[in-house]
Amino acid sequence: xxxxxxxxxxxxxxxxxxxxxxxxxxxxxxxxxxxxxxxxxxxxxxxxxxxxxxxxxxxxxxxxxxxxxxxxxxxxxxxxxxxxxxxxxxxxxxxxxxxxxxxxxxxxxxxxxxxxxxxxxxxxxxxxxxxxxxxxxxxxxxxxxxxxxxxxxxxxxxxxxxxxxxxxxxxxxxxxxxxxxxxxxxxxxxxxxxxxxxxxxxxxxxxxxxxxxxxxxxxxxxxxxxxxxxxxxxxxxxxxxxxxxxxxxxxxxxxxxxxxxxxxxxxxxxxxxxxxxxxxxxxxxxxxxxxxxxxxxxxxxxxxxxxxxxxxxxxxxxxxxxxxxxxxxxxxxxxxxxx
Amino acid sequence: xxxxxxxxxxxxxxxxxxxxxxxxxxxxxxxxxxxxxxxxxxxxxxxxxxxxxxxxxxxxxxxxxxxxxxxxxxxxxxxxxxxxxxxxxxxxxxxxxxxxxxxxxxxxxxxxxxxxxxxxxxxxxxxxxxxxxxxxxxxxxxxxxxxxxxxxxxxxxxxxxxxx
Numbered sequence: 172x173x174x175x176x177x178x179x180x181x182x183x184x185x186x187x188x189x190x191x192x193x194x195x196x197x198x199x200x201x202x203x204x205x206x207x208x209x210x211x212x213x214x215x216x217x218x219x220x221x222x223x224x225x226x227x228x229x230x231x232x233x234x235x236x237x238x239x240x241x242x243x244x245x246x247x248x249x250x251x252x253x254x255x256x257x258x259x260x261x262x263x264x265x266x267x268x269x270x271x272x273x274x275x276x277x278x279x280x281x282x283x284x285x286x287x288x289x290x291x292x293x294x295x296x297x298x299x300x301x302x303x304x305x306x307x308x309x310x311x312x313x314x315x316x317x318x319x320x321x322x323x324x325x326x327x328x329x330x331x332x333x334x335x336x337x338x339x340x341x342x343x344x345x346x347x348x349x350x351x352x353x354x355x356x357x358x359x360x361x362x363x364x365x366x367x368x369x370x371x372x373x374x375x376x377x378x379x380x381x382x383x384x385x386x387x388x389x390x391x392x393x394x395x396x397x398x399x400x401x402x403x404x405x406x407x408x409x410x411x412x413x414x415x416x417x418x419x420x421x422x423x424x425x426x427x428x429x430x431x432x433x434x435x436x437x438x439x440x441x442x443x444x445x446x447x448x449x450x451x452x453x454x455x456x457x458x459x460x461x462x463x464x465x466x467x468x469x470x471x472x473x474x475x476x477x478x479x480x481x482x483x484x485x486x487x488x489x490x491x492x493x494x495x496x497x498x499x500x501x502x503x504x505x506x507x508x509x510x
Numbered sequence: 511x512x513x514x515x516x517x518x519x520x521x522x523x524x525x526x527x528x529x530x531x532x533x534x535x536x537x538x539x540x541x542x543x544x545x546x547x548x549x550x551x552x553x554x555x556x557x558x559x560x561x562x563x564x565x566x567x568x569x570x571x572x573x574x575x576x577x578x579x580x581x582x583x584x585x586x587x588x589x590x591x592x593x594x595x596x597x598x599x600x601x602x603x604x605x606x607x608x609x610x611x612x613x614x615x616x617x618x619x620x621x622x623x624x625x626x627x628x629x630x631x632x633x634x635x636x637x638x639x640x641x642x643x644x645x646x647x648x649x650x651x652x653x654x655x656x657x658x659x660x661x662x663x664x665x666x667x668x669x670x671x672x673x674x
Contacts, residue, residue, distance in 0.1 A: 229655070278571050280599065282653050377572040388571070395567040398575060433618070435571050437651060439637035440622070 214456035214499040216449065219243035219510040224427055224446040231427065233288040240292045243423070243448040246510035257300035261365075264420040269364035271302060273309045274419075276370050276386050277316030282437030285369045285425050287321035289448075293367065293423065294331050304331045310358050312389045313337035341392040349494070351408035353391040360414055368422040368454070372445065372461050374434035374469075378402035379477040379484035381435050382461040383422045383454035384410045384497075406486035407495045410454060416497075422457055424449035431468045443468055455490045455498025456505045462487065463502070542602050542673050543588045549669035551662060555597075556589035576617070577603060581610035592662045596654050600670060603647040611642035628667045629674070639663045643674045 219242045224235050241253045250256040261267055273293060275285040294307050305328045311317050313335040314324050322333045336356035345352050359366065370386035377398055378385055384406045388394035397405030409415065426447040433441045445464060451457045462484055466476045477483050491500040499505055546553040559569075563582050566574035577585070583604045590598045605611045608630075615631060618640060623633040629648070632641030637659060638651045648670050652659055 281597070282651070375572055377575055381572075394571070395574070398567075398572050402572065434573075436573055437653075439651060439653075439655075440635035 213504050213506040214451065214453035215247070215506045215508060216451040216453070216456050216460050217243050217246045217508045217510050218426075218447055218449050218460070219246065220445075220447045222446055225444045229442075229444070231286065231288065236286070236288040236427070237292045237295070239448055240289065240296070240423070242510045243450045244296075246508050247450045253296055254299050257296045257302075260421060261297070261300055261302060264365035266302075266365035268306070270306050270308055270362050271297060272358060272363035272366040272418075273307065274366050274368050274386060274389065275309060275311045275317065275320050275322075276389060276425075277311050277319035278389070279319070279371070279373060279430070279435050280437050281319050281321075282439060282442070283371060283373060283428065283430055283434070284316070284320045285371050286427055289423070289425055289427065290320065290322075290369060293369070305329055307331045308358065308362060309333040310339075310356075310363075311335050316389070336390070336392075346412055346414075348408050348412050349404065351397060351405060353397075353409060353412065354393070355412075355414060356390050356392075359390050359418065363418060366419045368419050368424075370422065370424055372424060372426040372429040372449070372464065374430055374432050374441070374465060374477075375402075375482075375484075376434065377482070378406060378486060379482040380458060380462045380465055380487075382424055382449075383451075383457040384486065384490060385458075387415055387419070390415070401482060401485055403484075403486040404489045404495075407490035407492075407497065410490060410497050411495050419454075421452055422450065422454055424457055424461065426461070426464065429465070429468075431465055431472060432474060443472075453498035453505075455487060455500050458484065458487050458490075459500045459502060459505060460507060542586055542670065543600060544666070544669035544673065549666050551593045552666050552669070553591045553594070554588055555591045558586055558588045561585045561587075577605075577614065580613045581606040590666065592652075592658070592666075596652055596656055596659060596662060598650055598652040598663070598666065600666070601649045602670065602674075603649075605645045605647060608642075608645055611645060611647040614647050615640060615642045626664065626667070628664070629671050632667070634660065634663065636660060637663075639667050641667055641671070643671055646674045648674075 219239050221235055221239045225231055244256045245251050248256040248259050250259055273290055275290060277284040290309055297307055298304060309322060314337060317333055317335055325333050336358055339357040341354045341356055342360055345354055368383060368386055370382050373381045375381040378401055387409050397409055426445040426449050428442060428444050430438045430441045431443055449457055469476060487500050490497040543554055543558055561569045562584050563578055566577060566585055583606050586602045588600055590600060619633055623635060626632040626634045628641040629643030637655055640649045650663055650667055
């Protein structure tokens with residue numbers, strides 16, 4: 172395993188090359204990316220469910236996660252063979268022989284973080300599709316968040332790597348989009364050619380919902396600066412930055428377990444098991460669907476909807492507006508595919 | 511001029527008070543948490559981490575805002591294990607007033623929460639217990655559930671309360 176100093180030296184050497192490549196990638200891919208997830212004017216969102224995923228004791232049956240993932244990806248790609256499907260995803264992301272990042276979310280602590288079994292199943296499928304272990308990077312804000320998901324920190328280039336922005340650092344340059352400013356993690360700007368977004372569905376005390384778009388907060392140095400106004404327009408602005416638009420190609424949303432109130436922290440008394448994966452490319456559509464899932468559960472539990480509670484996720488509509496054009500929030504134009 | 515001096519004095523006094531509370535938490539951080547064995551069955555399983563108000567987002571992201579608005583000065587957190595199996599985390603929020611602690615506790619009260627006699631006021635669910643005492647707000651959460659969980663939580667809460 173490399174020491175931190177060795178790692179940083181290597182990262183710095185590769186930075187110029189990767190930075191140049193990323194600049195080209197932005198110009199080349201953005202137009203394709205913004206329209207690719209739209210089919211006949213509708214965004215596709217796959218929801219794969221397995222009611223037996225959690226036992227009566229609330230324990231996750233790890234062995235069922237791979238099967239659920241395969242069903243979700245087959246429905247998303249239209250390819251039944253997982254190897255073919257993942258080869259397609261990698262090629263579509265322009266990430267052959269490049270580093271693919273798996274951006275998890277461990278902020279809520281051990282009880283409500285992206286599930287280890289899901290991340291490892293994705294890493295396995297990528298390898299089956301020909302991606303070298305060293306080209307897979309599991310990352311989040313810091314070691315604590317990754318450890319909350321159950322990972323061990325590793326910078327060993329031979330195996331699947333796992334470390335946070337606390338190791339890689341952030342760009343010195345402050346990027347600006349509308350009124351939002353951000354310094355991005357070097358893991359996003361320099362290391363990863365493509366990022367697969369792995370958020371976990373949660374209620375959020377400020378933004379209402381935290382899922383596909385909000386998970387990008389873990390890619391910047393000062394996410395607290397983007398929390399004003401119920402994270403609106405912060406979430407939308409952040410997702411509009413070119414580096415995120417270009418590199419975050421697919422979201423495999425972890426809705427295997429969730430908290431429907433009191434989030435984003437772990438609230439065992441508000442824990443529930445949707446037993447689902449929510450997959451798609453359009454993060455706006457994914458968040459719109461996630462909002463519906465949370466509200467449905469809240470009403471079932473005798474609680475008010477997020478709108479009635481005074482914290483609707485307004486950033487979703489902002490992300491879909493003419494200024495941002497990040498995706499579709501009109502439910503009539505979202506094609507929800509059950510798998 | 512007099513008003514201006516008075517404003518400066520009040521601002522300085524508040525800053526000193528906040529600093530004193532913050533450093534107080536830092537000094538006392540280790541003492542806030544019961545040592546292993548001090549509460550039957552419970553072991554302290556991690557170092558204590560301390561977050562100043564401005565850094566609280568690093569620990570709890572957007573949830574930090576409500577604590578900041580309620581006047582949090584600092585937050586200390588540590589992990590525990592009960593009988594080597596049941597894992598828990600204890601958060602101690604030091605607020606700048608009793609009112610701040612009350613604000614947060616009352617906000618979390620729901621019909622299904624059971625009232626518990628710990629500190630000045632407290633509530634409990636199957637896997638969590640929150641109470642306030644003076645300027646402190648304490649939240650204990652377990653990651654698993656067992657028949658002993660509620661009693662074990664209550665015992666640990668009383669152990670923390672003694673140190674406040």
